[in-house]
Amino acid sequence: QVQLVESGGGVVQPGRSLRLSCAVSGFTFSSYGIHWVRQAPGKGLEWVAVISYDGSNKYYADSVKGRFTISRDNSKNTLYLQMNSLRAEDTAVYYCAKDQGYCSSTTCYALGYKGMDVWGQGTTVTVSS
Amino acid sequence: DIQMTQSPSSLSASVGDRVTITCRASQSISDFLNWFQQKPGKAPKLLIYAASSLQSGVPSRFSGSGSGTDFTLTISSLQPEDFATYYCQQSYSAPYTFGQGTKLEIK
Numbered sequence: 595q596v597q598l599v600e601s602g603g604g605v606v607q608p609g610r611s612l613r614l615s616c617a618v619s620g621f622t623f624s625s626y627g628i629h630w631v632r633q634a635p636g637k638g639l640e641w642v643a644v645i646s647y648d649g650s651n652k653y654y655a656d657s658v659k660g661r662f663t664i665s666r667d668n669s670k671n672t673l674y675l676q677m678n679s680l681r682a683e684d685t686a687v688y689y690c691a692k693d694q695g696y697c698s699s700t701t702c703y704a705l706g707y708k709g710m711d712v713w714g715q716g717t718t719v720t721v722s723s
Numbered sequence: 724d725i726q727m728t729q730s731p732s733s734l735s736a737s738v739g740d741r742v743t744i745t746c747r748a749s750q751s752i753s754d755f756l757n758w759f760q761q762k763p764g765k766a767p768k769l770l771i772y773a774a775s776s777l778q779s780g781v782p783s784r785f786s787g788s789g790s791g792t793d794f795t796l797t798i799s800s801l802q803p804e805d806f807a808t809y810y811c812q813q814s815y816s817a818p819y820t821f822g823q824g825t826k827l828e829i830k
Contacts, residue, residue: 629819631767638824639759639767639810644817653817656724689766706814709757709772716766 596620596712598628598690603717606680616673616690616714624648624668627693627705630675632686633716642688643675644705647697651705657683680721687716725749725813729822735830740801744825746794746811755815758787758796761824762807770809771796801827 602614616628630642643654643664652664663676673690691710695703726749736742746756754774759767769778771787774794784799798805806829811822 638808639761639812639821641812641819641821644819653819655818691766694769694772704755704814705817706757706812706819707755707773708776709769709778709812709814710759710767711769711772711778713766713768 596692598692598712598714600688600690600714600717603688603719605720605722607723608681608721610680611676611678612680612719614675614677614688614690614717614719616675618671618673618690618692621692621712622696623666623671625696625698627695627697628666628673629691629693629706629710630664630673631689631691631710631713632684632719633689634683634686637686640686644693645673646705653705677719680719682721685719685721687718689716690714724818725752725816725820727811727813727820727822729809729811729825731825732823733826733828735828736801737830738801738803742798742801742827744796744809744811744827746789746796746822748792748794748813748815751791752813752815754790755813756787756789756794757812757814758785759810759812760805760807761810767810803829 692712694708694711758771
């Protein structure tokens with residue numbers, strides 16, 4: 595079945611770095627964009643970043659731009675989020691989520707248009723001294 | 724950036740009620756609007772994409788409408804499992820912002 599599994603969360607001091615991973619299975623990873631979405635404790639959802647199926651397009655939330663980098667390794671069916679210069683306000687559960695729109699030789703849906711249809715269980719990042 | 728504003732922020736309703744949640748975008752987003760449901764401690768679930776397309780497996784009591792800047796999510800007859808928090812999200816242009824959420828509670 596389609597599955598996304600995040601890992602790499604933990605407790606980290608402000609200013610330090612952390613890399614999250616999202617291992618996927620059950621679908622053709624290289625045909626789909628993937629998003630990162632986070633949720634601070636007791637707060638709403640915040641979209642963080644997205645990467646297109648081939649890694650050629652990447653977009654970020656203003657709150658993480660210049661500090662976070664999204665990347666993917668299609669040979670390993672894995673998505674990454676490199677988080678640098680972490681701040682207390684980055685504390686959250688981080689979810690990876692599959693974009694439902696795919697890209698093929700004949701059709702390519704705009705990122706996000708068909709929504710995020712499969713989500714991981716989330717990994718918790720706590721930034722604290 | 725496009726701002727998404729949901730109303731109400733919270734709502735009390737009874738099983739069997741018809742409920743409508745509104746989402747307004749700060750600029751036109753065509754039909755690039757998705758709706759999610761989230762229950763405590765769980766990942767969000769996609770309900771509606773492209774403003775009015777029902778996601779596979781989602782009960783038909785859920786429906787979405789709107790285009791441009793104003794959108795609605797309607798639950799035609801509330802069921803016990805529908806009590807949750809609902810979010811709209813625009814995917815017209817990055818960053819793909821979410822609304823602040825609407826918490827639907829049992830009256």
